Amino acid sequence: MSSRRAAATFRRDVRTVVPGLHSARARATEAALRGQPWTEATVQRAMQVLRQEFSPISDLRASSAYRVQVLGNLLQRFWLETQGQALVTLEALLVPL
Numbered sequence: 001m002s003s004r005r006a007a008a009t010f011r012r013d014v015r016t017v018v019p020g021l022h023s024a025r026a027r028a029t030e031a032a033l034r035g036q037p038w039t040e041a042t043v044q045r046a047m048q049v050l051r052q053e054f055s056p057i058s059d060l061r062a063s064s065a066y067r068v069q070v071l072g073n074l075l076q077r078f079w080l081e082t083q084g085q086a087l088v089t090l091e092a093l094l095v096p097l
Helices: 027-033 040-053 064-082
Strands: none
Touching: 027 040, 040 064
16 A cells, blocks of 8 residues: 555545564454545554454464564554554664663
8 A cells, every 4th residue: 555545534545464474464453544534543453454354374484473463563554644644663662772
């Protein structure tokens, strides 16, 4: 999804792709967003759907539970960015010693 296309209400053109999972489309998440206002409540519901839609594997790099959590967090981050929220990075949160 690009932030240019994020309007007040999703129409038929919403598309989500989950990287790292063979670029699988998140069709249930798309359905949860379609026709809904682009609000925090809508995003929270879509995050739940997205987290239930995929079952990533656990490996040496990350557990399945972590990957599922990140899926929803990426959607929330996109919403925050479309609302004008400044990008938050770990580096910005570091406190000098």
